[in-house]
Amino acid sequence: MNPDGYPLTINGAPMNTMTILVADDDPVIRKLFEKRLENAGYEVTVASDGFEAARLLDATTFDVVITDLVMPGDIGGIELLKIAKEKSVDIEVIVITAHSSVDTAVDAMKKGAVDYLEKPVNFDELFLRLEKIAEVKAMLKNAGDLREAMNVTESSAAQTIQDLEIVNSNQQMLLDKLEAILKNSYKDEFSRIEEALALLESR
Amino acid sequence: MLKITPEEIKLITKYIYEISGIYLDESKKYLLETRLNGIAEEQGCTSYQDFYKKAKMDPSKAIERKIIDAISTNETLFFRDTGPFQLLQHKIFPELIDARASKTPVLKTNLKIWSAASSTGQELYSVAIVLQELLGDLSKYSIKLLGTDISDAAVAQASSGKFNKFEIERGLARDKLTKYFTLAGQTWKINDQIRAMVNFRKFNLMMPFAGLGKFDIVLCRNVAIYFTLEDRKKLFNKIADVLEPDGYLIIGSTESLTGICPRFIPKRHLRSIFYQLK
Numbered sequence: 001m002n003p004d005g006y007p008l009t010i011n012g013a014p015m016n017t018m019t020i021l022v023a024d025d026d027p028v029i030r031k032l033f034e035k036r037l038e039n040a041g042y043e044v045t046v047a048s049d050g051f052e053a054a055r056l057l058d059a060t061t062f063d064v065v066i067t068d069l070v071m072p073g074d075i076g077g078i079e080l081l082k083i084a085k086e087k088s089v090d091i092e093v094i095v096i097t098a099h100s101s102v103d104t105a106v107d108a109m110k111k112g113a114v115d116y117l118e119k120p121v122n123f124d125e126l127f128l129r130l131e132k133i134a135e136v137k138a139m140l141k142n143a144g145d146l147r148e149a150m151n152v153t154e155s156s157a158a159q160t161i162q163d164l165e166i167v168n169s170n171q172q173m174l175l176d177k178l179e180a181i182l183k184n185s186y187k188d189e190f191s192r193i194e195e196a197l198a199l200l201e202s203r
Numbered sequence: 204m205l206k207i208t209p210e211e212i213k214l215i216t217k218y219i220y221e222i223s224g225i226y227l228d229e230s231k232k233y234l235l236e237t238r239l240n241g242i243a244e245e246q247g248c249t250s251y252q253d254f255y256k257k258a259k260m261d262p263s264k265a266i267e268r269k270i271i272d273a274i275s276t277n278e279t280l281f282f283r284d285t286g287p288f289q290l291l292q293h294k295i296f297p298e299l300i301d302a303r304a305s306k307t308p309v310l311k312t313n314l315k316i317w318s319a320a321s322s323t324g325q326e327l328y329s330v331a332i333v334l335q336e337l338l339g340d341l342s343k344y345s346i347k348l349l350g351t352d353i354s355d356a357a358v359a360q361a362s363s364g365k366f367n368k369f370e371i372e373r374g375l376a377r378d379k380l381t382k383y384f385t386l387a388g389q390t391w392k393i394n395d396q397i398r399a400m401v402n403f404r405k406f407n408l409m410m411p412f413a414g415l416g417k418f419d420i421v422l423c424r425n426v427a428i429y430f431t432l433e434d435r436k437k438l439f440n441k442i443a444d445v446l447e448p449d450g451y452l453i454i455g456s457t458e459s460l461t462g463i464c465p466r467f468i469p470k471r472h473l474r475s476i477f478y479q480l481k
Contacts, residue, residue, distance in 0.1 A: 089368070154284070158456035162476045165469045168461050173468075 018063035018134055019043045023053035023080060024096070025071045029121075033066065036123050042130070050075025054083050057091075064133060065093045066126075069104055078108055085112045092133050096121060174203070204240050207232060211251035215239070218255055223271050223353055224409035225429045238273040242266065272356040275322075276429070283326065283374060286475040287422070287453050292333050294472045295451050299419055300338075302449060311345040317418045319442070320426035321350030321403060323370070324361025328393055330422070331400045332383055341400075349415075351406035361403040364393035409434065412441045419447050425455035432463075439464035443480060452478040 020042050022033045030046045037044045045062070047053035050071045057065070057080075065084050069077035077095050084091045092114040097105040105116035115129050181196045207215070215235060216227045227234065239254070246266060248254040258266040303312045314334075318327040327350040338344060352358050371380065371391045384391040408426070421442050427435045439452075443466040446452060452467060454460065460467050460478060467478040 089372075154457055158284075158286075159474070161457055161459050162469075162471065162474075165459050165461060165476060166471055169469050172465075 017041075017043070018130065018137075019045070019061075020064045020066060020130075021045050021047065021053060021056055021062040023047040023050060023065065023067040023071065023077075025049050025068065029068075033121075040127060040130075049073050050077075050080050053080050057084055057087055061088065062091060063137065064130065065091060067093065067095055069095050069097045069101060069108065078104075078111065081108055081111055081113055090137075092137075094126075094129060174199070204236060205243050205248065205251065205254075207236055207251045211255070214255050215251055218258070219270065219274055222267055223275065224407065224434055225274060226431045226434070227274075227429075234274075239270065242269045242273060268355050272354045275352070275354045275357065283329075284456050286456055286473075287424070288329055288333055290453065290472055290475040290477060291330065291420075292337055295420060295477065296334065296337055299449075299451070300344075303419075311343060314344060314346045314420075315416065315418045316346075316348050316420045317415070317422070317445075318348070318350040319408060319421060319423040321352045321361055322354075322357050323366075324350060324357075324364070324401070324403060325366075325370070325374075326350075326422060326424070327361070327401050327403075328364070328397060331397045332379060334400070335383075335397060346400060348401040350401060350403040351408075352403070353405065353407050355405055358403050358405050364398045365390045366393075367391075408438055412445050415445050417447050418445055418450060420451045420453070421446055422453045424453065425458070427458060428455070435463050439467070443467065446480060448480060450479070454478070 020037055022030060022037070022044060024030045024033065024046075025048055027048070030048065034044050034046050045056060047056055050067075050073055053065070053067065054075055056062075062084075065080065067077045067080050071077065071080075075083070077097075081093045081095065084093050089112075093108075093112065095105055095108045095113050095116045097108075097116055097118060099118050102116075102118070105113075105118075108116060114133060117126060117129070177199060178196050181199065182192050184192055187195070209229070212229050212232055212235065216229070216231070220226050239251075243251065243254045246254065246257050248257060258270060261267065299314065300312060303314065307313075316327075316330060318330070321327050327348055331348055334346060335341065350358075350361055352361070365387075366384075367390055371384065380391070383394050383397055385394065386392075408430075423438075423442060427438055430438060439460060442452060443464060456475070460469070466481055468481055469476050469478055
């Protein structure tokens with residue numbers, strides 16, 4: 001992120017590709033979030049209360065939910081946090097709180113919120129937090145991709161090894177039988193060889 | 204980070220081999236540094252030479268235990284690689300229970316299963332879950348599930364039956380998770396019924412197997428890969444000694460016993476292999 005709040009780009013494409021849902025009942029704050037986050041390259045959707053946010057979460061998925069802790073109606077920030085985490089543990093939730101209710105924000109973090117911000121929101125701070133979240137998400141994705149690649153390699157190697165193990169075991173059994181036939185001193189050499197050849201041909 | 208010299212690598216890898224049987228060759232410099240640095244710094248060591256001396260002289264063997272905990276790989280999952288568990292569920296358990304039940308129709312059916320490198324317990328708990336799902340009422344059976352590992356930390360975690368969200372989410376289906384675990388704060392705890400089926404203790408596979416008794420099933424997956432060829436031969440020979448004549452051995456899906464132990468023959472079931480005594 002450069003100091004003006006514009007996204008850094010790689011070959012012209014914005015780096016910030018996370019989708020963010022902002023829930024706040026104050027229209028001025030909502031507009032501010034929308035503008036600043038969009039300018040920073042994020043894909044932003046806004047909701048004017050917990051209900052609308054819950055409905056949006058039900059219809060589509062987001063990487064991050066930023067929610068005011070106190071909103072009118074039955075769905076406040078804590079309830080929205082619960083709804084988001086039930087939908088997917090991968091959705092990261094940042095709660096916004098008044099300075100006086102930091103305890104509630106800490107409680108939200110115990111319930112799974114990734115972070116909290118105090119009002120008035122310092123956007124530089126928010127952008128830093130979002131970049132950290134994006135980094136962790138990228139690392140988790142990378143680890144998941146590696147695990148997937150390892151599983152594919154492992155299962156393909158396993159099949160090869162198992163095939164060889166069975167082939168080898170069958171060859172060993174054949175060798176054991178041949179040895180028994182050829183060492184059988186009750187028969188003359190000619191019939192031993194004949195029997196050994198018959199065994200080889202019968203494979 | 205404390206740097207390790209080529210001489211120190213030789214010294215430390217030899218020491219690790221002596222205490223654990225884990226054989227690390229000289230290419231494992233990075234692994235040694237990343238896994239041991241924390242302990243070395245905690246002990247206030249100025250070099251790995253110093254670290255080696257401190258570990259060897261420590262009468263409580265606390266440093267030795269920490270080294271084993273750090274070096275033994277604990278990568279394990281619930282139902283890691285579904286093959287062995289399907290094999291147990293559809294082939295081995297039904298066959299074994301049939302064989303044992305017809306032998307002693309009046310008595311409880313005995314089953315003894317050993318997870319020889321149980322790490323933090325996921326494999327053995329997965330086996331217990333498969334048994335529970337397959338048999339339902341376990342009162343007609345006498346089932347002993349033993350898990351052993353060389354790492355005290357791994358054995359302690361396995362015994363606690365507690366797993367964090369990263370340890371639990373990978374590999375375990377949602378229905379099994381909610382059926383067999385309860386969430387307490389940030390950790391998932393295995394239900395008492397499953398916990399009661401299993402036992403974990405510390406054991407070094409380099410040691411003699413006297414006193415372990417005989418097993419119907421031995422799981423020895425992805426541990427022999429850390430041993431030398433000679434030690435692998437010894438290990439699987441000892442396993443052959445403690446396996447019932449009609450018992451089953453399961454090894455890691457990319458492991459092989461070719462040239463290791465001629466007493467076993469591989470048998471295929473679907474996409475998995477198991478071994479039985481000749």
